[in-house]
Amino acid sequence: MVDRPARVTMMDIAAAAGCSQAAVSFVLNDTPGTRISQQTRDRVWEAARALGYTGATYTTKAAYSGLDNVIGFAVDQLATSPEAIVAIEGARQASWNAGNVLLVAQTLSDPVMEPKAIKALTSGGISALIYMTIYTRQIELPSYVSQLNIPTVLLNCYTADHAFPAVVPSEIAGGQSSTRHLITHGHHRIATITGEIWMQAAQDRLTGYRRALATADIPFDPELVIEGDWSAGAGYAATMKLLALKEPPTAIFCQNDRTAIGCYEALKDAGLHIPQDMSVVGYDDEEISRHLVPPLTTSVLPHLAMGQWAIEHLNPDSTPGKRYPIAKLECSLVKRHSVAAPRADTREIFDGGHTSP
Amino acid sequence: MVDRPARVTMMDIAAAAGCSQAAVSFVLNDTPGTRISQQTRDRVWEAARALGYTGATYTTKAAYSGLDNVIGFAVDQLATSPEAIVAIEGARQASWNAGNVLLVAQTLSDPVMEPKAIKALTSGGISALIYMTIYTRQIELPSYVSQLNIPTVLLNCYTADHAFPAVVPSEIAGGQSSTRHLITHGHHRIATITGEIWMQAAQDRLTGYRRALATADIPFDPELVIEGDWSAGAGYAATMKLLALKEPPTAIFCQNDRTAIGCYEALKDAGLHIPQDMSVVGYDDEEISRHLVPPLTTSVLPHLAMGQWAIEHLNPDSTPGKRYPIAKLECSLVKRHSVAAPRADTREIFDGGHTSP
DNA sequence: CGTATTTGGTAATTAATATTAGCATCTATC
DNA sequence: GATAGATGCTAATATTAATTACCAAATACG
Numbered sequence: 001m002v003d004r005p006a007r008v009t010m011m012d013i014a015a016a017a018g019c020s021q022a023a024v025s026f027v028l029n030d031t032p033g034t035r036i037s038q039q040t041r042d043r044v045w046e047a048a049r050a051l052g053y054t055g056a057t058y059t060t061k062a063a064y065s066g067l068d069n070v071i072g073f074a075v076d077q078l079a080t081s082p083e084a085i086v087a088i089e090g091a092r093q094a095s096w097n098a099g100n101v102l103l104v105a106q107t108l109s110d111p112v113m114e115p116k117a118i119k120a121l122t123s124g125g126i127s128a129l130i131y132m133t134i135y136t137r138q139i140e141l142p143s144y145v146s147q148l149n150i151p152t153v154l155l156n157c158y159t160a161d162h163a164f165p166a167v168v169p170s171e172i173a174g175g176q177s178s179t180r181h182l183i184t185h186g187h188h189r190i191a192t193i194t195g196e197i198w199m200q201a202a203q204d205r206l207t208g209y210r211r212a213l214a215t216a217d218i219p220f221d222p223e224l225v226i227e228g229d230w231s232a233g234a235g236y237a238a239t240m241k242l243l244a245l246k247e248p249p250t251a252i253f254c255q256n257d258r259t260a261i262g263c264y265e266a267l268k269d270a271g272l273h274i275p276q277d278m279s280v281v282g283y284d285d286e287e288i289s290r291h292l293v294p295p296l297t298t299s300v301l302p303h304l305a306m307g308q309w310a311i312e313h314l315n316p317d318s319t320p321g322k323r324y325p326i327a328k329l330e331c332s333l334v335k336r337h338s339v340a341a342p343r344a345d346t347r348e349i350f351d352g353g354h355t356s357p
Numbered sequence: 358m359v360d361r362p363a364r365v366t367m368m369d370i371a372a373a374a375g376c377s378q379a380a381v382s383f384v385l386n387d388t389p390g391t392r393i394s395q396q397t398r399d400r401v402w403e404a405a406r407a408l409g410y411t412g413a414t415y416t417t418k419a420a421y422s423g424l425d426n427v428i429g430f431a432v433d434q435l436a437t438s439p440e441a442i443v444a445i446e447g448a449r450q451a452s453w454n455a456g457n458v459l460l461v462a463q464t465l466s467d468p469v470m471e472p473k474a475i476k477a478l479t480s481g482g483i484s485a486l487i488y489m490t491i492y493t494r495q496i497e498l499p500s501y502v503s504q505l506n507i508p509t510v511l512l513n514c515y516t517a518d519h520a521f522p523a524v525v526p527s528e529i530a531g532g533q534s535s536t537r538h539l540i541t542h543g544h545h546r547i548a549t550i551t552g553e554i555w556m557q558a559a560q561d562r563l564t565g566y567r568r569a570l571a572t573a574d575i576p577f578d579p580e581l582v583i584e585g586d587w588s589a590g591a592g593y594a595a596t597m598k599l600l601a602l603k604e605p606p607t608a609i610f611c612q613n614d615r616t617a618i619g620c621y622e623a624l625k626d627a628g629l630h631i632p633q634d635m636s637v638v639g640y641d642d643e644e645i646s647r648h649l650v651p652p653l654t655t656s657v658l659p660h661l662a663m664g665q666w667a668i669e670h671l672n673p674d675s676t677p678g679k680r681y682p683i684a685k686l687e688c689s690l691v692k693r694h695s696v697a698a699p700r701a702d703t704r705e706i707f708d709g710g711h712t713s714p
Numbered sequence: 715c716g717t718a719t720t721t722g723g724t725a726a727t728t729a730a731t732a733t734t735a736g737c738a739t740c741t742a743t744c
Numbered sequence: 745g746a747t748a749g750a751t752g753c754t755a756a757t758a759t760t761a762a763t764t765a766c767c768a769a770a771t772a773c774g
Contacts, residue, residue, distance in 0.1 A: 089436035
């Protein structure tokens, strides 16, 4: 480069502050063992700030830039739901022994903010990156992430090319075990209220539901699947629709807790009691679920475990071209008091008359 | 320095990778317009990583280190309570227009981790720092924070020397307005269940309580102040103690929502109804409060506003020696259904016989 | 087969910063 | 009022990294 007019050097600061370049170096680096008066220090700092000193050109984007054990954690949203916090906590716990520091930035799913956030993270010299999204989904990893040349793990999302380790909740298994839990309590006529069906999670939980039915040799009845939208309102409406059926279900698998809240309301309005008249299970284990009456049986999202998994799979040997399978972690069922065996009379109808002892 | 054995330079990498220093520079900087084969690039990266290349020495800790608009947010705990997240969200909203990126790190109140966290934050070249604690309290700001030479704001904490702008909730005003709310509903015999009294927040809320009584010319009765510990259990015990009083109160100001939950339980067990037999107000506006029966009147902690305030007061002109007053933001009361006028009969006793129309 | 062009580098130069050594000036001390 | 530090700084130098200019081998091509 022939002309570099923009760059501010220590020489410029020295000229502005009326001292030597060496003095500027001493001040800005706070070099121990040098004697510079406070006045000169102030003048230097002031000049540096006024001129917008940016440090040396020699700040290579190279790996291990000074800080070891700093792991970047990029997530699209922090405040909207607790999952991100839980995952961060899991990551923190897992890296506790190693003394790692987590640096968290929000990408806000914004084409302007995301590169800024990632740059802010990386220019600090992180040694690894965890990239998380709030909603489980396939993503296109931006090039400025994939070309970072540091170990990277995807959390709650994955790319089509499987170029990075990725971990997501096992929603299929979760839907399956929720449904199986109802089946083992003797239910045969089990309804489900889905989320917005275009979302991966909703499809997977439904798949799990069907799989559990198939495993137990219970025929699938499309009448018992109502499409919701994760909201309590949809849960209410769907439950009402189910109750109006000629053969109403004896149990409802609500595919998230908010839907279950609407379901609770509808059952109350219909004069039915949980779990005597109707068993209900939710999904997500939101804080409120344990305070419902009766406390809701639901599945915990494994975000804590996913955070831990991510840390444990930050493998430095990134063989180029390697392909990783997507890891799926179990959503464990927390059993509370919203599930019971169906009433004998109801059960007899579908059980062909023989009741269990 | 005569011997510098530790420092890894591009020369070292060049030797290890079997190429020139220039080639290393090209590769690590991804300099456009240079032709380096992929094999050489790989060798260079591998060597750089193996040797632990840390970048140039010339990475001055100077101001404005490359990244403008990156604000560090250090907080002791992220996961234990939602306040930190709310404050971060407030800060994010406030800096939205400016396009700032927030970089969040947890200090974990740990003498080992905190310096690491702060260093991770600052070495990225943040232009400002917000330092937050979960519990409102006076702190000793570590020297590596106070000597950072960037605009700094304290959130939910403050130093004895007032050397930095600081913002905390106005707990005194909050306690006062909670109590006043009960007074305006006609209550004269108002109890309070405190938190752990060594905590600033508990003391301040109690002070607000006393101040509200004094303003309304209601004599302070020590019998009506029970020391709790923020827990539901303490709330239960304290309420029972209050109910056993010769002249039980008609309203209870629980100094946090969890205490109020215990209080609700105790009242239920005593066969009393809220708000007909006893008015209750809480504090903190936890998620659960709106789902209690009846929904709890409580005060919202102003963490969102505090986050915004912090961003707005990141003033770059840090005149050395300047003193800042501690800003206090209002805890606004959210009125739900746990407060009503006292029963006429109860009120008559203390009202001297004349009831309001 | 000679020549042009691309590929893949190096050597030398330059820019920027860190560090060492030393030089005035002040200040306390006898 | 000489003198021995201590203080506050600069000049010179050493390191390090970025960049330019150039070079040799491989490849394409008529």
